[in-house]
Amino acid sequence: MSTVEITRARAALLGLAVGDALGMPAQTLPRAEIRAHYGRITGFVAPFADHPVSHGLKAGQITDDTEQTLLLARRLLKDPIAFDDLGWTRDLLEWEAEIRAKGLRDLLGPSSKAAIEALQAGASPEETGLKGTTNGAAMRIAPVGILFQPDPALIARQVARTCRVTHNTGEAIAAASAVAAVVSAGLAGRSFEAALDTALAAARAGQTEGSSHGEGDMAGRITLALQLADRGDAEALIAGIGTSVASRESVAMAFGLMRLHGNDLWAALQAAANVGDDTDTIGAILGAMGGATGLSLPAEVEAEVLAVNDLPLDSLVADLLAMRATLAAETA
């Protein structure tokens, strides 16, 4: 594995954690409420008392976005290509039970929750994810980008396998494929802008997977977000794209904020934390894409998130990159 791969894979996971933790106190809130509670968020802050989702978390603490990314990474290391749907379902249920046991409220998202309940009621894994269009797939997809080479069809196929139980729709798979492709291309040495052709091709390939429920042109949504960002005005981007848990909004928004802030990943993550609604997931996706494509964060910011959370980044990166090399050799 190359130094670039090691540096960028680590930066992707750390950037994801930073974006997640920075947006955590603002998640689900409209922009005006974020301002009323915190002013402008420019660093890690604790959620206000009785926050509907983040209640009980500390300043700098990560949420489901980072935790499920690590969970998916470990599941993929056991079985990267075929992917074990039932094993993955067990992982998600055990994870949620741990969160509940800690008395926290940030549980499974809407698509994962509905799919797992249907599976437990006897539905087939082929059916449970057919309406899952939200961003839970994209928020945790970085490990697929770390494991696989930046070939759009390969990325879309592997993303679709990890999405089958919970997010088996063209919208969710296309959105997650675009994010995974940026991460993969970044590890191969590309910048964010240089990774976009591959990301849009992966989105188009991912769009043909799963059910047609939801957005029919995720690549078009990402392109629109990039064009709105070119006006240099965050308001146009927010009005035109939105910030909800829908993949067509929050995943496109992460691409738009990357374009808007160019090479300043910290500014982009601060913008995500204040943008409204799904702030932590927009930040997590942005942080993963920015870190993977060679952007850096202030050292004190990285140190703070590592001090607050137990993140086994170095061992995980070593394992994932060893697997990336094996998989590349097998498909060469």
Ligand SMILES: [Mg+2]
């Ligand atoms: Mg979250």
